[in-house]
Amino acid sequence: MDTAEANISTQQETPSSKFGPxxxxxxxxxxxxxxxxxxxxxxxxxxxxxxxxxxxxxxxxxxxxxxxxxxxxxxxxxxxxxxxxxxxxxxxxxxxxNRLEYYEAAFDELQQLGLLYPCFCTRAELHAASAPHASDNTPRYPGTCAHLSPAELAARTQLRSPAYRLRVPQAVYSAHDAVQGQIATHLAQCCGDFLVRRSDGVFAYQLVVCVDDAAMGVTDIVRGRDLLDSVPRQLYLQELLDLPHPRYAHVxxxxxxxxxxxxxxxxxxxxxxxxxxxxxxxxxxxxxxxxxxxxxxxxxxxxxxxxxxxxxxxxxxxxxxxxxxxxxxxx
Structure with a gap:
């Protein structure tokens, strides 16, 4: 992956513009x-x-x-x-x-891009390793499992089922929120590689809402301010999966x-x-x-x-x- 610093903006006045009005x-x-x-x-x-x-x-x-x-x-x-x-x-x-097959397809697409890796960290280990950076108290992932050797992967798989994380770029994702104004997040510094599937096999919130909103043709997302930090992660997923960017309003x-x-x-x-x-x-x-x-x-x-x-x-x-x-x- 290219690790060069980048700034990525979305013009949310025209959601779904790639698909027309x-x-x-x-x-x-x-x-x-x-x-x-x-x-x-x-x-x-x-x-x-x-x-x-x-x-x-x-x-x-x-x-x-x-x-x-x-x-x-x-x-x-x-x-x-x-x-x-x-x-x-x-x-x-x-x-x-009823929509598991669609989440599986998106997961496979990310896998084919070479952007997923298994993570064996427990919740306690995550909180001990990094202080929360986002307003939703999600700890920034320090990359503990990002570069495990084949032998380490095999050994840890014997102990527990892994979750799967998505590698994030050294990039700032920004957007205009209808209530909160301009927001910008450096993904690697703020949240790090984030979960797309938990160790119990359940697909994570960030992935499924991107898939569902695009499939349903959603152009306007209104939700609580506690989910504001999800926007940059979802913009990144939408970009990878070639999905439209909706407008956001966090109340x-x-x-x-x-x-x-x-x-x-x-x-x-x-x-x-x-x-x-x-x-x-x-x-x-x-x-x-x-x-x-x-x-x-x-x-x-x-x-x-x-x-x-x-x-x-x-x-x-x-x-x-x-x-x-x-x-x-x-x-």
Missing amino acids: TVPVGRFAPSPSGRMHLGNIYAALLAWLSVKSQNGRMLMRIEDLDPRSARSEYAAQLLRDLEWLGLTWDGEVVYQH PLLVAPDGRRLAKRDRDLDMAALRERFKTPQALLGWLAYITGMVDVNEPLLATDLLQGFSWDAMCKRRHDIVIDGSLLFA
């Missing part, structure tokens, strides 16, 4: 690991407003590839909750567990007063509690729009009521995380 296409892509919480609802609302304000299409994908965080009852509940909110989608629901997180982000596992302001508290989707969405600064008055609103005034220019003024004190809501 397209109707804007967004997507919901929830993981069925628990009931939706308020932060999930906020991101879903903005994703829906973004594409529907452009007269585009919204698609639905259930990211259930990881058996550790995929339960069918939660998938069904996610769909019911989104429908209750009025955040509807176009077409059939796509389930990642503020809703956080507790102590700074902790809302999480499904903690049942922070989850849909069960919110539906009991607000009774109607209009009351919930109106309050959510008010506390996040989308409207000036707390009054019942449908999602469609927010379409006319929606713009990313306005959202850019509120790019910082938003504190939500659930104890006051349910006092």
